[in-house]
Amino acid sequence: MADSNNSGGRRPTYPAGTIAKVATDILNETFQNIIHDLVAKVHREEKVARMRSAVVLARQKAEEDAIMPEEAPSKTSTDTKREIILDTKKLAGMRMETDAAVFNRGKVFLKGNPMKTVKEHVCPDCRLPRLMYPTTGARSCPPPDPDVEYCTNVPMIDLPGHDVHGKLFAVTPNPKKKKGDRDSTIPEIPTTKCPICPRYFVMTRLAQHLERCVCGGRGGRDGGRNKTPTEGGASNGNSPSSSAHKRSYADDDEESPSPTKKKKLNGPKKGSTAKPGPSKLKQSFTVEDNDDDIKSENAD
Amino acid sequence: MSLTMATLDSVQLLSEAAFGCVHLAAILAKDEKTAGQFREQFCKQYKSLAPFSKTDTVAVPTTGLRTVESLKPKYHCLSCAEVCLGSKRAEHTAATGHVFYLESRNRFVFCEKCVDFIYDHTLDRLRGPSGKFEAIDGRSIWAEDSASEIYVKNNAHKNPCAIRGARGVWNMGQTCYQASILQALLHDPSLTAYFLGGGHDVHTCSIKDCLACATAEVFMEFNSAERNEAVSAAMLLHHGWQKSKDMAGYRQQDAHEYFQFLVNELHSSTPGHVESYEKPCECFFHQMFYGELRSSVMCHKCGQTTNTHDPMADLSLDVQLQHKKRKLGRSTSSTTGTLLGCLDSFTAAEDLHADAAYHCEKCGNTPQRASKRLQIRKLPVMLCMQLKRYEHTSNSSEKMNGHIDFPLSLNMLPYTVRKDNLPVDMSNYMYDLSTVIVHQGTMDSGHYYAYTRIDNDKWALMDDNKVTVAGVADVLRQDAYLLFYSARSIRAEKPKK
Numbered sequence: 001m002a003d004s005n006n007s008g009g010r011r012p013t014y015p016a017g018t019i020a021k022v023a024t025d026i027l028n029e030t031f032q033n034i035i036h037d038l039v040a041k042v043h044r045e046e047k048v049a050r051m052r053s054a055v056v057l058a059r060q061k062a063e064e065d066a067i068m069p070e071e072a073p074s075k076t077s078t079d080t081k082r083e084i085i086l087d088t089k090k091l092a093g094m095r096m097e098t099d100a101a102v103f104n105r106g107k108v109f110l111k112g113n114p115m116k117t118v119k120e121h122v123c124p125d126c127r128l129p130r131l132m133y134p135t136t137g138a139r140s141c142p143p144p145d146p147d148v149e150y151c152t153n154v155p156m157i158d159l160p161g162h163d164v165h166g167k168l169f170a171v172t173p174n175p176k177k178k179k180g181d182r183d184s185t186i187p188e189i190p191t192t193k194c195p196i197c198p199r200y201f202v203m204t205r206l207a208q209h210l211e212r213c214v215c216g217g218r219g220g221r222d223g224g225r226n227k228t229p230t231e232g233g234a235s236n237g238n239s240p241s242s243s244a245h246k247r248s249y250a251d252d253d254e255e256s257p258s259p260t261k262k263k264k265l266n267g268p269k270k271g272s273t274a275k276p277g278p279s280k281l282k283q284s285f286t287v288e289d290n291d292d293d294i295k296s297e298n299a300d
Numbered sequence: 301m302s303l304t305m306a307t308l309d310s311v312q313l314l315s316e317a318a319f320g321c322v323h324l325a326a327i328l329a330k331d332e333k334t335a336g337q338f339r340e341q342f343c344k345q346y347k348s349l350a351p352f353s354k355t356d357t358v359a360v361p362t363t364g365l366r367t368v369e370s371l372k373p374k375y376h377c378l379s380c381a382e383v384c385l386g387s388k389r390a391e392h393t394a395a396t397g398h399v400f401y402l403e404s405r406n407r408f409v410f411c412e413k414c415v416d417f418i419y420d421h422t423l424d425r426l427r428g429p430s431g432k433f434e435a436i437d438g439r440s441i442w443a444e445d446s447a448s449e450i451y452v453k454n455n456a457h458k459n460p461c462a463i464r465g466a467r468g469v470w471n472m473g474q475t476c477y478q479a480s481i482l483q484a485l486l487h488d489p490s491l492t493a494y495f496l497g498g499g500h501d502v503h504t505c506s507i508k509d510c511l512a513c514a515t516a517e518v519f520m521e522f523n524s525a526e527r528n529e530a531v532s533a534a535m536l537l538h539h540g541w542q543k544s545k546d547m548a549g550y551r552q553q554d555a556h557e558y559f560q561f562l563v564n565e566l567h568s569s570t571p572g573h574v575e576s577y578e579k580p581c582e583c584f585f586h587q588m589f590y591g592e593l594r595s596s597v598m599c600h601k602c603g604q605t606t607n608t609h610d611p612m613a614d615l616s617l618d619v620q621l622q623h624k625k626r627k628l629g630r631s632t633s634s635t636t637g638t639l640l641g642c643l644d645s646f647t648a649a650e651d652l653h654a655d656a657a658y659h660c661e662k663c664g665n666t667p668q669r670a671s672k673r674l675q676i677r678k679l680p681v682m683l684c685m686q687l688k689r690y691e692h693t694s695n696s697s698e699k700m701n702g703h704i705d706f707p708l709s710l711n712m713l714p715y716t717v718r719k720d721n722l723p724v725d726m727s728n729y730m731y732d733l734s735t736v737i738v739h740q741g742t743m744d745s746g747h748y749y750a751y752t753r754i755d756n757d758k759w760a761l762m763d764d765n766k767v768t769v770a771g772v773a774d775v776l777r778q779d780a781y782l783l784f785y786s787a788r789s790i791r792a793e794k795p796k797k
Contacts, residue, residue: 026371029370029371029372030371032372033371033372033373033405036372036373036405037405037406040403040405040406040408040417041406043417044406044408044417044419045757047416047417047419048419051316051317051320051419052315052316052317054317055314055315055316055317056315059314059315101317107318108317108318109317109318109319109322109325110317110318110319110320110321110322110325111322112322113321113414113416115416123461124312124314124315125461126460126461128461138769151461152460152461152462153461153462153463153464154463156463156466156754156758156760156769157769158768158769162768163466163468163766163767163768164463164466164760164767164768164769165463165466165528165767167529169765169766170529170530170765187529189470189765190529192470192532192534194534195534195535195537195538196538203470203472203530203532203765204470204471204472204473205472205473206470206472206473206532206534206537207472207473207474207475207537207550208473208550210472210534210537210538210541210550211548211549211550214538214541214542214548
């Protein structure tokens with residue numbers, strides 16, 4: 001590697017012993033070293049990956065032969081959930097050969113140079129071949145064989161508006177749209193439960209709510225259930241915080257159905273911005289309500 | 301015989317070839333004596349080729365220049381003392397029958413029979429965590445127990461393979477400071493091992509609003525490879541607010557302050573940590589994040605030097621100084637500031653001007669002119685550096701924009717307190733850039749995002765929940781605010797005074 005001597009034809013030559021000669025020599029060799037190191041690094045990564053691929057394939061082949069027959073009616077039992085029982089005695093004494101490696105008594109030995117004998121990378125975990133290029137976006141390549149299942153650890157996707165997994169960026173859910181109307185291909189920012197109270201919020205608005213919730217937790221410890229009607233969009237000031245706390249009591253009865261309730265309640269509320277419903281408690285689990293809540297806060 | 305459990309490590313070994321190549325197998329599998337000799341020779345050569353620092357005492361020949369044949373990588377024969385260039389390797393092998401060489405630049409093994417570099421995992425293990433050679437007999441790991449490893453491998457619950465670590469952290473509303481700092485931590489292998497390996501026991505922890513518990517939760521969610529969308533750090537945010545009034549509330553925070561706060565809290569929620577300055581703390585976070593600074597003050601009159609040692613969780617580097625120098629045209633070097641320049645001026649001796657500032661004990665406690673110098677006494681595993689871009693004057697605060705060059709890898713040796721007489725293996729002082737946090741915006745408001753190294757060589761831009769591909773060139777082009785460097789090799793603590 002990197003030992004091509006004096007190959008550059010256009011390289012100017014200087015008489016030995018001159019500063020110019022020393023300087024060009026140093027410069028040239030420094031460049032060569034930089035290239036040498038870069039190539040060596042890539043070489044190592046590539047060769048180690050291919051060595052592992054050779055080993056994984058040899059091991060896989062050996063293990064397939066050693067699967068206890070009664071436990072494995074079909075050879076494809078690897079993808080079922082059934083426990084695989086290997087005939088360990090058979091495996092320990094087995095010898096098995098592939099193009100690149102020899103499996104012998106539990107160890108795998110390389111045959112020849114994996115840079116020549118191995119053509120593709122195999123994932124050591126799932127034992128499926130790995131894609132070398134992303135399937136879409138910049139520098140993408142279609143999979144070499146469309147019928148083959150590849151390892152799901154794929155190269156990162158570089159596509160504007162998408163993340164490295166090829167997903168579109170999440171958008172803030174639009175409360176005015178019904179579930180059915182929403183474009184299912186565009187992911188929405190999920191909701192999350194407040195660490196203190198049982199309400200759910202769009203992720204990106206949690207901090208804003210939390211601030212009020214934290215203050216409420218300190219101030220309105222005895223703000224009871226009775227305050228319920230003052231909560232919601234109608235009243236502002238200190239009450240939202242205390243009411244937020246109040247909900248943690250209500251939590252006990254209402255806890256489990258909250259995620260499903262959210263969906264159910266969304267329906268009838270759609271299209272109407274009129275918020276004062278009789279049951280503030282239930283409303284509080286909806287994203288929409290939270291939206292209104294914040295709006296009214298801001299208008300405050 | 302004790303039952304050896306199939307460890308994660310040994311399960312991983314299942315995908316390693318027994319030897320780097322057939323020719324190496326012939327030597328290492330021959331008999332214990334031959335193999336042992338070869339390993340010994342390898343270790344010796346490997347050690348001797350370590351990138352040692354130049355010492356001040358090395359005599360530079362004054363009579364004429366030393367002749368160096370070539371700067372190119374040299375190949376050290378692993379069977380004899382021969383050192384040759386790549387072009388002469390074949391000759392040596394033909395003449396002597398010696399097959400293996402250690403290449404001088406990367407210390408890789410070259411097999412002349414394969415005519416290629418070979419990578420043998422047992423030899424790699426001998427390199428050990430630098431400095432100490434881990435004497436592992438390659439065979440015993442395999443032998444009879446490999447059956448149980450296969451069993452574990454085939455039946456353990458497997459997460460689907462995924463791009464590791466390419467997940468965002470939700471911005472919960474002005475919490476990008478938290479998201480970006482978390483990204484700097486979440487990709488670190490030591491921290492991941494600590495939190496996933498139960499380093500902080502979430503179930504028995506009795507601390508109220510424990511930040512370590514909340515951080516552990518984020519690490520666990522981040523590493524559960526079932527999903528690849530952003531993770532939520534709501535609990536961490538909440539606990540942080542409970543712990544500190546300064547950090548609390550729906551507003552923007554300084555990412556650097558948050559980092560210090562978080563590290564400090566993680567430290568104090570670790571069982572067995574030591575708060576006092578007298579005793580050295582042995583806790584994990586202390587090793588991980590805290591280095592030690594030596595500040596030495598030298599009296600100009602009597603030459604007496606007094607040292608004080610202080611823990612440091614990060615280095616705050618003054619970029620203003622460089623910036624101003626450039627403005628005044630005093631800096632001759634380059635048009636942009638560099639991190640190395642900042643570190644140089646950070647560790648340079650500086651005169652204490654005010655006459656009353658320093659009272660030398662030796663000179664009868666009289667005020668004396670003195671100079672002060674900061675140097676690093678102990679380096680942390682993860683080194684955070686802040687480029688101080690905010691200038692506070694009496695009536696205004698201003699953010700200094702502009703690029704400061706920073707390297708992908710950094711040799712910290714020149715900035716440490718070192719004994720000048722001994723050559724040191726510089727690979728122990730090498731740090732690799734792991735995260736760059738950028739602040740976009742003005743003094744009062746703005747946005748943080750992080751560039752993070754994923755999978756050794758790939759970089760991703762972590763803008764809250766959005767994770768996109770970034771090139772190395774993109775990363776190095778950023779106007780960084782915080783730089784995180786990780787030690788390339790974690791060395792055992794040297795017991796020294």
